[in-house]
Amino acid sequence: MDSMTDRTTAAQEDTRTSEFDRRLVPPMVLGSILNPVNSTIIAVALIPIGKAFGAPPSQTAWLVSALYLATALGQPIVGRLIDLFGPRRLFLLSTGLVGAAGLVGTLAHGLGLLVAARVLLGFGTCAGYPAAMALIRSESERTGKDSPARILTVLAVANQTIAVIGPLLGGLLIGLGGWRSTFALNIPLAAVAVTLGALRLPGQPHKRAAPSGRPTTLLDLPGMALFAATLFSLLLFLMNLHARTWYLPVVTIAAGTAFTLRELRATTPFIDLRVLGGNAPLLATYGRALVAYVVSYAFLYGFTQWTEEGYGLSPFHAGLVQIPMFLVGIAVSVTVGRHRGVRGKLLLGGVGQLAACALMLTLSAASPLWMLVCVAVVFGVPQGANSLALQNSVYFQADPQRTGSSAGLLRTFAYLGSMVASSATAASFGQHAGTDGMHHLAWIMLGAGVLYLLVTVADRSLRTPSTGTAHEPGGR
Incomplete structure (x- = not known):
């Protein structure tokens, strides 16, 4: 009897050790959503902040750009x-910084200090998503199961949920406590994230070995510095497209060349360009992410500002209009998340983008409210399909020893897209978020959507049995 009990207990323990550790899911999800909640909640706060400080949309756009500039560098x-x-130490340090940034933003009495708070938020939210992807990879190696589709879908759905309900949450908070409450929200969120991370994240890192058998613990500080200089100068140029900033592309090219030479010669490079350069499917995924997020963020910020200033909705109602996108996006993510392939998801997202942009061109200040809701519904399709497909692609295409940095690069390219979207929004609207500016922005989004679809259709790697270095079908 005792031997049977022992065997049963051993079998139960084996089952637990062969399954993904569910205790990791709450800190993974909460850490990964800190960035999208701050990315989206500001959308409905831009107009109230602009009125509070007498700043036009071209200036409040820095509140968007500052966070993405910091995060694109840091991720x-x-x-x-x-x-x-x-992941543990980086997660705790970064999420603690989110709380500090929330306090600075809540007490700020000038637009400059608000921009500084957004920079801190950008750096503070850097660890959540790479940590989650690294934990998924580590658990996959521990359990011997390289099919984390369910956990990846949970992450995608959580980020999709927050990204879309963010404007509604922001409108509700602004209605209750003013725009400062959108910054104050970070204080309790950071406290919960730090607590969960301290209690549940593994204390000892998963040691990876270099091909020589020695642990890869050396930091390529010169490579990181050159990467930062390259990206910083590029993003500054994208945020201020003007002839007087001609020197910024020169700096970008010079720093990028030095970075390339450094990484090709380094023993332990920050970004292994030789491996990355030979991984065409992963490079194509990064390109798709950039273009997809040009469309996504132009809609999030541009359309939302137009619904408030050009159409006349309150911040709360502007967020409420996007609720259908939340519902459709979640439904699409859950539905397509059951299938391993990414090509069908990408094609669905590409077609959805074109349809939604075309509908934006039909809107005017005299349009009935149901037409705005219809646009939000259609935009839910690419929101749900693209984020999941891109995330899954990186997980299976990246070098397993560089899962965290590869996931960070995905976000970097997404933020490059957001920078382009922010610049396009500021240029389209100028001093007033009117209908003509919204239509101009919609044409830019439509062009980006066409490019996204062309890149996806032309990518032959999506038609092969494997999309990258790991075994993941590329078909539908």
């Missing part, structure tokens, strides 16, 4: 640190 760097040292 791959923090992701690489996570690859080397494990």
Whole structure:
């Protein structure tokens, strides 16, 4: 009897050790959503903040750009640190910084200090997503199961949910406590994230070995610095497209050339360009992410500002209009998440983008409200399909030893897209978010959507039995 009990207990323990550790899911999800909640909640706060400080949309656009500039720089760097040292310490440090940034933003009495708070938020939210992807990879190696589709779908759905309900949440908070409450929200969120991370994230990092058998613990600090200089100068140029900033592309080219030479010669490069350059499917995924997020963020910020200033909705009602996109996006993510292939998801997202942009061109200040809701419904399709497909692609296409930095690079390219979207929004609207500006922005989005679809159709790797270095079907 005792031997039977022992066998039963052993079998139960084996089952637990062969399954994904569910205790990791809450901190993974909460950490990964800190960035999208701050990305989207600001959308409905831009007009109230502009009125509070007498700033036009061309100036409040820096509140959007500042966060993405910091995050685009920080994500791959923090992701690489996570690859080397494990997720716990980076997660706790970064999420603690989110709380500090929330306090600074809540007490700020000028637009400049608000921009500084958004920069801190950008750096603070860097660790959540790379840490989650690294934990998924680590658990896959521990359990011997390289099919984390359910966990990847949970992450995608959580981020999709927050990304779409963010404007509604922001409108509700602004109605209750003013725009400062959108910054104050970060204080309790950070406290919960730090607590969960301290209690549940593994204390010891998963040690990876270099091909020589020695642990890869060296930091490529010169490579990181050159990468930061390249990206910083590029993003500054994208945020201020003007002839007087001609020197910024020169700096970008010079720093990028130095970065390339450094990484090709480094023993332990920050970004292994030789491996990355030979991974065409992953490069194509990064390109798709950039173009997809030009469309996504132009809609999020441009359309929302137009519904408030050009159409006349309150911040709360502007967020409420996007609720259908939340519902459709979640339904699409859950539905397509059951299938392993990414090509069908990408094609669905590409067609959905074109349809939604075309509908935006039909809107005017005299349009009935149901037409705005219809646009939000159609935009839910690419929101749900693209984010999941891109995330799954990176997980299976990336070098397993660089999962964190590869996930960070995905976000970097997404934020490059957001920078382009922010610049396009500011240029289209100028001093007033009117209907003509919204139509101009919609044409830019439509062009980006066409490019996205062309890149996807032309990508032959999506038709092969494997999309990258890991075994994941590329078909529908």
